Each structure stands twice: as structure tokens, then as C-alpha cells.
Amino acid sequence: MKKKFNFFLLPLSFSILFLSSCGSKKQEVPQSLAVSNNLMTVSGVVLRLQTLDNVVRSSGTILASESVNLAVETSGRIEKIYFKEGAHVKKNELLVTINDDDLQAQLKKTEFQIQIAIEQEHRQKQLFETKDIISQQDYDISVNTVNTLKADRENLIALIRKKEIRAPFDGIVGLRYVSEGSYVSQATHIASIQKIDPLKVDFAIPEKYADQVSVGDLVQFRTNETKQHFTGTVYAIEPKIDPNTRTLQLRALCENKSEKIFPGSYVQIELRLQQITNALMIPTQAIIPVLKGHTVFVEKNGVVVSVPVKIGIRNASEVQIIEGLSAGDTIITTGLMRLRPGMPVNVTVK
Secondary structure, X not given: OHHHHHHXXXXXXXXXXXXXXXXXXXXXXXXXXXXXXXXXXXXEEEOOEEEEOOEEEEEEEEEEEEEEEEOOOOOEEEEEEOOOOOOEEOOOOEEEEEOOHHHHHHHHHHHHHHHHHHHHHHHHHHHHHHHOOOOHHHHHHHHHHHHHHHHHHHHHHHHHXXXXXXXXXXEEEOOOOOOOXXXXXXXXXXEEEEEEEEEXXXXXXXXXXXXXXXXXXXXXXXXXXXOOEEEEXXXXXXXXXXXXXXXXXXEEEEOOOOOOOOOOOEEEEEEEOOOEEEEEEEEHXXXXXXXXXXXXXXXXXXXXXXXXXXXXEEOOOEEEEEEOOOOOOEEEOOOHHHOOOOOEEEEEEO
């Protein structure tokens, strides 16, 4: 009976030992395996210095290089219109005349008076120099009469010129709004003249580029309607920042020999500033906006580190980093909402 009891007890002991051994293996997990299971895999990029085309994009408005509304200086009736609507005119070309019959009559009268006064002055001069019949005062009066009449003549000529409208520069005359025989005053809009070759382009850029732009910088622009690209150069910069928009106003000049662009058009601007040869660029999605600026997540020694940065130029897919990072840093670009500083992470570099 004793041997029989031991025979059954031995398998039972082995069973208990086996079950106990299995239970202990399930509870004791290697520490390295636990950390591995908690690692989060994300994507990242390694920063490298690169060349950046410093292009500022904006919107602008086309202006005529010269523009004026034709109007009279003195009221009167239009006697003759010499221009054709939409035609090219040259500087000083006569465009409109206002009736000046009264001034012409006064001018003719003054011419006669001048002629008589000159003859009188000659006689007075002879009497004064040779015969000493008249005094110096009498002779001076005759000379003054001639000079006064000549001044009156110049004044009348100036008034007659105000009855004419001449082209102040080479350009194109627009539509006219009066007819011959119309009575016009200074408030009457007769027509306009536009000089559209070259053209001016007005636009503004953010104030952070104020120290980078200069006269002579290249400007490219296009209109939404024509899709054609045009090139110009910056020739004037407003010497102050607009306090309302925090922008700097610029003006460029562009050739328009084909006359395919007209003043008033809305254009999209690309201003090319000096090229940056050592720029640090990161993907736009890596930037995290915070209360006082921007931060990025950087992988250092296998853990996540939050680094505040100062950003610069933006393009379609990347942002320039001015401060906070250096070449060789590994920037995390995915899983940003789930990351926390100090978290272990596995970065797949693209």
C-alpha cells in the first residue's frame, strides 16, 4: 500500500510544479519588452542647410504712370474739340478750345496802344536828349506807359492760354463727356488722359520684410483674366510703415508696349528679394502654434523635446526657422497631437 501511494503522488507533484512554473512566467515580463511596447513610431526629418528663394507674395493694383482729368481753368463755351476718343495724343497737342473772342479783342486793342506808346516814347526821348525840352520825369512816364501796356498784353495772352486745353504728356484720351457748343466750368469733366506705357504697380508687404526690400528688386505679377506674366522693378518705397495694417507700401514700374494691361486691374504679385543660402526649412505641419509664438517637437536621445522657435519666410509647404534649431536636428512631423515632452519615441526619418 505504501508503494502504491507514492506512485500516484509523484505525477501530482510534477503537475503542481508545472502549473506553478507557468504562472510565474506569465507575471514576470522583461523590462526591455515593456518599454518597447510603449514606444510610439512617428515620422521626422533631419534639418539641413539649403538655398531659399526669398519670394514675397502679395496682391496689387495697376496704375497709369501718368493720369489726368481734362478740365478748363475758366468757364466758357466750347468752340472746338480736336481729339478723337481712344486716340493717342502727343504732349502739348491742342485738344479743346473755349470761346475767347472778348480776350482776343482786348489783345488787339492793347497791341495798338503799345504801338502808339512806343512811338510816343521815342519822341519823348529825342526831346529829352537833344533839346532838353522835357524833364526826366516826363520821359520816365512815357517809358513806364510802354512797359505797363506790354505787361497787360502778357496778361491777356495768359488768359487766352487758359481758354485752351493741351495734352500735358503723351498718352491715350478716354471717352469725352461734352460736345462742341457746351458751356463748361472748372467742375465739368471733359475727358481723361492715361499714359499706360510704362505702368505703375502698387502693393504692400508685411513689415518684417522692410529691411530686406530695396529699389531695383525684381517684381513679377499676373492678372487673373489674362494669365499672362509681366515683369517690373521696384522704383519707390514709402518711408514709413502703415500703423493700421503693419505693412510697407511699394511701387514698381513695368513696360506695357502691347497695351494689354489697363489701369485699375487687380494683380497677384511675387517680389523676389535677396536669395538666402543657409536657410533652415521644416515642413509646415511640424509647426505648433502656442500662446507666445511657435514650438516644434524634436527627437533627442530617443525622447521628445519641445523647442520654441522663431519662424521666418513661408512657402507652399515649408517654413523657415530663424531661431531655436540648428542643422542636424531631427524634427518630428507626425503624431504631434499625441506626443508629450519626455515621451520615448521611435522616429522614422524620411
